[in-house]
Amino acid sequence: xxxxxxxxxxxxxxxxxxxxxxxxxxFNAKEFSSHGFPNRKxxxxxxxxxxxxxxxxxxxxxxxxxxxxxxxxxxxxxxxxIEHNKxxxxxxxxxxxxxxxxxxxxxxxxxxxxxxxxxxxxxxLINLNNALSNKSYKLLIKKxxxxxxxxxIYHTTKSELTSQNIxxxxxxxxxxxxxxxxxxxxxxxxxxxxxxIFYNFSLEKNSIFKNYKIDQFExxxxxxxxxxxxxxxxxxxxxxxxxxxxxxSKNEIFCDLKGEHSSxxxxxxxxxxxxxxxxxxxxxxxxxxxxxxxxxxKSVLENxxxxxxQGKIYVDSNAQKTDGYQxxxxxxxDETTEFNAKPELEIYADDVKCSHGSASGSLDENSxxxxxxxxxxxxxxxxxxxxxxxxxxxxQITDEPxxxxxKNLYGLKNEY
Amino acid sequence: MREKELxxxxxxxxxxxxxxxxxxxxxxxxxxxxxxxxxxxxxxxxLLDWRLKAYNRVKVLKxxxxxxxxxxxxxxxxxxxxxAPKSFKEKPKSLDELDPKxxxxxxxxxxxxxxxKRLNGIAVDAVFDSVSVATTFKDTLTEKGxxxxxxxxxxxxxxxxxxxxxxxxxxxTDHYFATLNSAxxxxxxxxxxxxxxxxxxxxxxxxxxxxxxxxxxERTLIIADKGSYVSYLEGCTAxxxxxxxxxxANVELIALDDAEIKYSTVQxxxxxxxxxxxxxxxxxxxRGLCKGKNSKxxxxxxxxxxxxxxxxxxxxxQGDNSVGEFYSxxxxxxxxxxxxxxxxxxxxxNTKSKIISKGISAGFSDMTYRGLVDISPKSSNSSNxxxxxxxxMGNKCGAHTIPYIKNKNANSNIAHEATTxxxxxxxxxxxxxxxxxxxxxxxxxxxxxxxxxxxQLPMEFAVEAQKLVxxxxxxxxx
Numbered sequence: 091x092x093x094x095x096x097x098x099x100x101x102x103x104x105x106x107x108x109x110x111x112x113x114x115x116x117f118n119a120k121e122f123s124s125h126g127f128p129n130r131k132x133x134x135x136x137x138x139x140x141x142x143x144x145x146x147x148x149x150x151x152x153x154x155x156x157x158x159x160x161x162x163x164x165x166x167x168x169x170x171x172i173e174h175n176k177x178x179x180x181x182x183x184x185x186x187x188x189x190x191x192x193x194x195x196x197x198x199x200x201x202x203x204x205x206x207x208x209x210x211x212x213x214x215l216i217n218l219n220n221a222l223s224n225k226s227y228k229l230l231i232k233k234x235x236x237x238x239x240x241x242x243i244y245h246t247t248k249s250e251l252t253s254q255n256i257x258x259x260x261x262x263x264x265x266x267x268x269x270x271x272x273x274x275x276x277x278x279x280x281x282x283x284x285x286x287i288f289y290n291f292s293l294e295k296n297s298i299f300k301n302y303k304i305d306q307f308e309x310x311x312x313x314x315x316x317x318x319x320x321x322x323x324x325x326x327x328x329x330x331x332x333x334x335x336x337x338x339s340k341n342e343i344f345c346d347l348k349g350e351h352s353s354x355x356x357x358x359x360x361x362x363x364x365x366x367x368x369x370x371x372x373x374x375x376x377x378x379x380x381x382x383x384x385x386x387x388k389s390v391l392e393n394x395x396x397x398x399x400q401g402k403i404y405v406d407s408n409a410q411k412t413d414g415y416q417x418x419x420x421x422x423x424d425e426t427t428e429f430n431a432k433p434e435l436e437i438y439a440d441d442v443k444c445s446h447g448s449a450s451g452s453l454d455e456n457s458x459x460x461x462x463x464x465x466x467x468x469x470x471x472x473x474x475x476x477x478x479x480x481x482x483x484x485x486q487i488t489d490e491p492x493x494x495x496x497k498n499l500y501g502l503k504n505e506y
Numbered sequence: 507m508r509e510k511e512l513x514x515x516x517x518x519x520x521x522x523x524x525x526x527x528x529x530x531x532x533x534x535x536x537x538x539x540x541x542x543x544x545x546x547x548x549x550x551x552x553l554l555d556w557r558l559k560a561y562n563r564v565k566v567l568k569x570x571x572x573x574x575x576x577x578x579x580x581x582x583x584x585x586x587x588x589x590a591p592k593s594f595k596e597k598p599k600s601l602d603e604l605d606p607k608x609x610x611x612x613x614x615x616x617x618x619x620x621x622x623k624r625l626n627g628i629a630v631d632a633v634f635d636s637v638s639v640a641t642t643f644k645d646t647l648t649e650k651g652x653x654x655x656x657x658x659x660x661x662x663x664x665x666x667x668x669x670x671x672x673x674x675x676x677x678x679t680d681h682y683f684a685t686l687n688s689a690x691x692x693x694x695x696x697x698x699x700x701x702x703x704x705x706x707x708x709x710x711x712x713x714x715x716x717x718x719x720x721x722x723x724e725r726t727l728i729i730a731d732k733g734s735y736v737s738y739l740e741g742c743t744a745x746x747x748x749x750x751x752x753x754x755a756n757v758e759l760i761a762l763d764d765a766e767i768k769y770s771t772v773q774x775x776x777x778x779x780x781x782x783x784x785x786x787x788x789x790x791x792x793r794g795l796c797k798g799k800n801s802k803x804x805x806x807x808x809x810x811x812x813x814x815x816x817x818x819x820x821x822x823x824q825g826d827n828s829v830g831e832f833y834s835x836x837x838x839x840x841x842x843x844x845x846x847x848x849x850x851x852x853x854x855x856n857t858k859s860k861i862i863s864k865g866i867s868a869g870f871s872d873m874t875y876r877g878l879v880d881i882s883p884k885s886s887n888s889s890n891x892x893x894x895x896x897x898x899m900g901n902k903c904g905a906h907t908i909p910y911i912k913n914k915n916a917n918s919n920i921a922h923e924a925t926t927x928x929x930x931x932x933x934x935x936x937x938x939x940x941x942x943x944x945x946x947x948x949x950x951x952x953x954x955x956x957x958x959x960x961x962q963l964p965m966e967f968a969v970e971a972q973k974l975v976x977x978x979x980x981x982x983x984x
Contacts, residue, residue: 133572407901407902408901410901420913422913422915422916423916424916425883425915425916425917426883427914427916428912428913428914429911429912429913430910430911430912430913431909431910431911431922432908432909432910432911433907433909433911433922433924434906434907434908434909435896435905435906435907435908435924435926436904436906437896437898437904437905437906437926438901438903438904439898439901440898440899440900440901440903440928441901441928442898442926442927442928443926443927444925444926445923445924445925445926446907446922446923446924447921447922447923447924448909448911448920448921448922449919449920449921449922450911450913450919450920451913451916451918451919451920452916452917452918452919
């Protein structure tokens with residue numbers, strides 16, 4: 091915490107901030123220093139004690155970021171399979187903005203936003219983010235505009251970066267009838283950093299928002315991503331997680347369905363090995379009649395890895411005719427793995443259809459036997475079953491080119 | 507005036523109180539009171555030391571605060587920790603010496619203590635406030651070597667057994683209320699079934715809180731030795747009072763090799779009035795240990811009473827091939843709150859557990875199922891199946907499901923399902939069309955919803971429980 095205090099003061103001094111912003115940052119810094127990193131005594135972090143994980147994996151963190159060099163964009167991080175718009179962050183700093191394929195004036199990217207927004211209660215990592223993120227970006231999609239190409243946000247670090255905390259905050263606003271496809275691509279070269287990303291989304295009437303978070307490539311960073319989504323009537327959000335590469339990762343989604351006929355879909359894959367520990371925590375709040383949510387999360391765990399799924403469906407007493415569904419499944423491939431789940435329902439309305447299911451266990455020996463009796467090797471049979479298990483989640487993706495891209499990235503052949 | 511009282515009685519027919527002179531320990535919680543309790547029960551020194559050790563821990567412990575139902579702070583110094591009918595200063599030797607008022611009370615409750623009049627052959631241990639007042643059918647049981655008596659008596663007569671097992675499942679280092687109970691427990695039942703004996707009748711305890719300002723802290727200890735079987739029933743009621751009363755019991759079950767314990771509860775403590783005034787705080791710790799191989803513990807509960815119910819009957823499946831089961835119906839109406847469920851902790855190989863939970867909430871009430879299934883790395887080939895269904899009546903009440911699932915073993919399977927729904931208009935319409943009024947229709951549908959659990963209850967209890975389900979929901983529709 092000593093580091094945090096001095097680094098926070100340096101950050102305040104070296105940025106030109108309005109009085110309001112200073113007050114906001116001071117407040118958040120105070121909240122963070124009084125609580126510190128969450129630990130397992132916090133119900134939300136019961137299964138993933140990030141205090142211990144940071145201590146073990148990183149040790150002391152640096153919080154001051156001004157001195158960090160951006161450096162050149164390494165060509166090998168760019169994705170060539172798909173045409174796209176770009177935002178490239180290196181070491182937490184924005185180095186490239188590219189919306190060339192979009193109509194002029196329809197997409198705005200602003201980087202001098204007032205860095206003040208509503209508080210999310212009891213989340214010290216968001217406090218940390220608010221205190222230290224020195225810029226707040228905003229992406230605005232104008233009314234009736236459907237973005238043509240997906241936007242890829244590259245989250246990259248340089249190989250010399252280590253023991254650093256990086257905070258990034260972006261607000262997204264989708265005006266009426268607009269749409270956005272967003273891919274978050276993690277490509278880290280630095281190691282043992284703590285990366286804290288906080289997104290706010292405001293989805294106006296009839297807007298469509300799709301977010302694919304891809305953490306596919308091996309890295310030993312610790313990552314926390316928070317999506318805070320507010321949905322107006324008839325809006326749709328679709329969030330997909332491929333949770334694989336980082337040493338530790340926690341993806342949190344907090345979604346308010348505030349308008350009638352709005353719906354939220356959350357799908358996720360954990361494919362873990364080598365002592366990795368990943369978590370998805372989803373809270374969907376049905377606040378009004380006729381809303382829908384659907385969650386599907388699958389894990390395949392090997393070699394001392396561990397996955398956690400905490401999903402909660404909240405139904406307000408006004409939210410009659412809610413349709414909420416939640417399913418989590420896990421295959422524990424070997425003896426050293428662990429799957430933890432806490433699928434919650436909190437319901438205050440009676441005319442609703444809500445259910446959840448959770449199942450975990452080993453690979454089905456009978457199916458392996460069946461495949462082997464037809465000439466596959468044990469390894470092939472296992473792979474076929476696991477891929478078949480996971481591809482169900484990928485097939486939920488509604489955007490065909492992106493579905494294909496993710497299958498490719500994951501190494502699945504297209505016939506799945 | 508009289509009519510008004512009658513009206514009151516209709517709502518909660520066990521709401522009367524018995525006018526009987528009480529003998530109480532001084533108010534408050536301190537070492538002297540614990541010594542007083544221990545002294546009056548003529549307990550050996552080791553037990554007093556044990557109590558004091560628990561008390562010292564209570565002083566540093568904090569009440570847990572993670573539960574959903576919140577309650578006003580309890581002033582532990584403003585409670586009586588021991589209350590007994592005055593005629594009990596010297597315990598009566600037989601039923602004939604029992605205060606007729608007590609016999610009358612139990613008669614009103616439908617628990618005849620008079621053995622000759624019993625037809626259905628259930629041995630009863632009746633606990634009135636802090637003390638056990640009578641145990642029936644002792645001779646029949648003694649013949650088989652079964653020990654069924656109050657725990658105070660067991661401490662005197664079977665100290666070895668008590669010393670060996672007391673606190674072995676719920677240690678004094680447990681959570682606040684369990685430890686408080688260890689410090690001040692007053693009475694409760696003790697059962698020991700010798701090896702290879704199948705208990706020929708249902709054993710039953712009836713708990714009654716009568717005095718005001720008292721907390722009831724009973725302790726039940728059931729040991730099923732190798733290859734034995736016992737079915738145990740527990741029922742509870744309390745008078746209607748405006749203040750909230752605390753009930754913090756501990757129940758410990760131990761099943762050795764090949765033994766089976768079936769524990770059924772129909773909990774109907776006073777739930778408070780329509781506006782949520784008064785009622786019992788039912789903060790109970792129940793835990794069973796399947797210590798031996800092939801042992802089995804099965805919990806069945808019907809929870810309709812109490813202002814706040816907060817309990818998780820649990821199974822620790824230590825022995826290989828052991829089995830744990832939990833069947834629960836929890837009904838909350840008016841301003842009642844319940845946070846209940848179970849814990850299945852799998853430690854042995856090939857262990858199995860099953861959880862069926864049915865929650866029904868109506869009025870302004872709040873119902874939470876909270877459960878833990880934990881399969882440890884050593885517990886190969888284990889499995890769990892959980893099903894929890896909730897039924898809501900109206901949009902002023904809440905129904906919540908909070909399962910914790912931890913699978914640390916690749917050869918074990920956990921399956922969990924939960925649904926939330928309401929009584930459909932079609933179902934109601936169908937029943938009403940055939941001549942049932944709306945309340946009968948609801949009662950019928952709810953009983954159908956609960957069928958899987960009701961089937962687990964012993965016959966006499968099942969009938970009572972079915973009626974109770976109907977009564978508890980009266981006035982919640984239409």
